[in-house]
Amino acid sequence: MELHSLNITEAAALLRKKEITSRELTTAVIKRIEEVDGRVKAFMTLTPELALQQADAADKILQNGAKDANPLLGIPMSLKDVLSTKGIRTACGSKILENYVPIYDATVARKLYESGAVMLGKNNMDEFAMGSSTENSSYFPTRNPWNLDTVPGGSSGGSSASVAAGEGFFSVGSDTGGSIRQPAALCGVVGLKPTYGRVSRYGLIAFASSLDQLGPFTRSVADAALVMNVIAGHDPKDSTSINAPVPDYTKALVPNLNGMKLALPREYFIGGVEPGVEQAVLAAVEKMKELGATVEEVSMPHTKYAISTYYIIAPAEASANLARYDGIKYGYSDPAAVEMWDGYFKTRGHGFGPEVKRRIMIGTYALSSGYYDAYYLKAQKVRTLIRGDFDKVFEKFDAIIAPTSPSVAFKIGDKVSDPLAMYLNDIFTIPANMAGTPGMSIPCGFSNGLPVGLQILGPVLGEEKVFRVAHAYEQATEWYKQHPAL
Amino acid sequence: MKLSLEQIENVAHLARLQLTEAEKEKMREELAPILTYFEILKELDTDQISPTAQVIAVQNLMRPDEVRESASISEVLSNAPMREADFFRIRAVFTEEE
Numbered sequence: 149m150e151l152h153s154l155n156i157t158e159a160a161a162l163l164r165k166k167e168i169t170s171r172e173l174t175t176a177v178i179k180r181i182e183e184v185d186g187r188v189k190a191f192m193t194l195t196p197e198l199a200l201q202q203a204d205a206a207d208k209i210l211q212n213g214a215k216d217a218n219p220l221l222g223i224p225m226s227l228k229d230v231l232s233t234k235g236i237r238t239a240c241g242s243k244i245l246e247n248y249v250p251i252y253d254a255t256v257a258r259k260l261y262e263s264g265a266v267m268l269g270k271n272n273m274d275e276f277a278m279g280s281s282t283e284n285s286s287y288f289p290t291r292n293p294w295n296l297d298t299v300p301g302g303s304s305g306g307s308s309a310s311v312a313a314g315e316g317f318f319s320v321g322s323d324t325g326g327s328i329r330q331p332a333a334l335c336g337v338v339g340l341k342p343t344y345g346r347v348s349r350y351g352l353i354a355f356a357s358s359l360d361q362l363g364p365f366t367r368s369v370a371d372a373a374l375v376m377n378v379i380a381g382h383d384p385k386d387s388t389s390i391n392a393p394v395p396d397y398t399k400a401l402v403p404n405l406n407g408m409k410l411a412l413p414r415e416y417f418i419g420g421v422e423p424g425v426e427q428a429v430l431a432a433v434e435k436m437k438e439l440g441a442t443v444e445e446v447s448m449p450h451t452k453y454a455i456s457t458y459y460i461i462a463p464a465e466a467s468a469n470l471a472r473y474d475g476i477k478y479g480y481s482d483p484a485a486v487e488m489w490d491g492y493f494k495t496r497g498h499g500f501g502p503e504v505k506r507r508i509m510i511g512t513y514a515l516s517s518g519y520y521d522a523y524y525l526k527a528q529k530v531r532t533l534i535r536g537d538f539d540k541v542f543e544k545f546d547a548i549i550a551p552t553s554p555s556v557a558f559k560i561g562d563k564v565s566d567p568l569a570m571y572l573n574d575i576f577t578i579p580a581n582m583a584g585t586p587g588m589s590i591p592c593g594f595s596n597g598l599p600v601g602l603q604i605l606g607p608v609l610g611e612e613k614v615f616r617v618a619h620a621y622e623q624a625t626e627w628y629k630q631h632p633a634l
Numbered sequence: 635m636k637l638s639l640e641q642i643e644n645v646a647h648l649a650r651l652q653l654t655e656a657e658k659e660k661m662r663e664e665l666a667p668i669l670t671y672f673e674i675l676k677e678l679d680t681d682q683i684s685p686t687a688q689v690i691a692v693q694n695l696m697r698p699d700e701v702r703e704s705a706s707i708s709e710v711l712s713n714a715p716m717r718e719a720d721f722f723r724i725r726a727v728f729t730e731e732e
Contacts, residue, residue: 247713249712345689345692358687384697453677453678456672456674457675459671467649477722478715479715480715485725486726487726488725488726491725492650497652497653505653506665509642509661509665525685526675528686528687530678532685532686533678533680567668584690
């Protein structure tokens with residue numbers, strides 16, 4: 149087997165047995181990137197020199213025994229370009245940050261460096277994480293490694309494509325309305341959005357602060373647990389970070405579902421879901437029953453209101469967060485502007501791309517005088533009802549099972565001219581962001597040769613339940629062992 | 635639910651966004667179905683429901699009032715599009731007519 153297609157668990161074992169070095173592993177992955185990234189386009193910025201330096205440092209520790217070292221020691225990874233990285237350009241998919249080089253590391257980046265992970269570079273993404281296909285990157289679209297004519301999903305499409313294509317063992321992305329789970333589903337990898345506040349958002353370039361959450365992309369569920377063991381936890385630098393102990397997530401990985409109660413919400417199996425997706429998800433449910441779970445149909449009656457709620461709240465928060473792009477402190481500044489107001493209008497008008505402008509307009513409209521109550525306040529109240537649906541289900545059940553995305557990967561260009569059609573793609577992922585609950589997408593089959601994602605949603609801080617369901621199913625099926633031919 | 639040109643211009647002004655005439659027209663086209671889609675929320679009676687602004691009920695977080703080292707001037711200014719010596723350079727705030 150080629151080194152680049154191992155998973156973290158396998159690579160870490162080889163490193164510890166001294167059968168390979170981190171330099172060999174890193175060199176193999178850099179070579180893989182050179183071979184395939186011209187077609188996949190998963191990376192915005194590459195840092196091969198830094199990677200080899202970190203690999204050599206990891207090798208020194210490994211040579212000395214590395215008994216207490218983290219399992220991520222010496223493992224090559226990448227980060228979505230939404231995360232600030234000191235000294236490494238961070239453009240967030242936007243021309244307005246084209247030359248931005250942060251002077252500090254995001255907490256997640258710092259923790260991963262400290263664990264000994266090896267930094268390959270930054271992944272392409274939809275501008276300011278706004279999109280479901282990575283076609284909204286101001287630079288270039290990323291392509292799905294399973295079929296280069298299709299999208300990898302979004303907004304963390306670069307992260308999911310890089311992990312699927314063997315261009316790194318894991319990546320960290322962000323999920324505001326499904327931007328980890330949906331691209332994980334479309335690229336056939338594991339993607340976890342943890343509970344809101346479980347992973348520090350310090351150094352994450354904000355889109356919608358009450359919804360954004362960082363999480364891992366990996367090639368197995370056990371790998372996701374290893375990454376979460378490093379990145380989860382309280383951070384005094386993030387005032388919305390949860391101050392609760394972090395369990396060892398690998399302890400949740402048991403091979404059966406005995407005693408687990410799973411809920412199947414009927415509102416997630418509606419018209420518009422592709423037959424191939426529905427079949428694969430329902431077959432997964434049968435498998436879970438075989439593994440010992442009991443499954444019951446439930447109703448989550450406010451699901452159909454989630455998209456409207458999200459597309460009011462997220463743009464409203466975005467319009468406030470993006471007010472900081474004024475062309476003074478950092479980023480693009482329009483050279484033709486003469487006075488202050490002219491500077492703001494031109495810099496923002498020329499610096500932001502079409503989707504970002506559209507959402508700033510929606511958000512500003514929803515927050516403006518006369519419309520605030522009808523749109524923003526109303527949406528915040530409906531958010532309470534959506535959260536209530538989850539609370540009610542989790543009184544009786546351990547986890548919710550649903551499709552991640554209503555369709556498999558669609559063709560590049562197919563939905564760009566219809567924003568509403570693109571927005572509807574997030575219909576099954578958005579409710580979890582509204583409620584702050586964790587959710588994971590894992591591969592559960594193929595339809596038309598493209599991967600199908602199964603979504604497992606857990607209660608707030610119930611990541612261990614999600615890991616247990618995902619791992620038992622994954623180990624019983626082996627979809628995760630499939631790799632795209634590139 | 636199509637917005638008027640004046641409404642588009644007003645929202646763009648509030649957002650400090652310069653839009654071309656073509657962009658304004660495109661916004662009118664594209665925002666209409668999205669705003670219409672939002673109408674679905676009217677089906678729900680939310681009079682007695684309190685809003686959720688944030689799902690984790692943390693509030694009034696305090697941290698010790700300690701003196702700490704901040705970033706250096708050169709770091710802070712390292713990404714400034716315009717600078718002069720140790721300052722951000724900005725465009726004129728007041729013009730002669732004012």
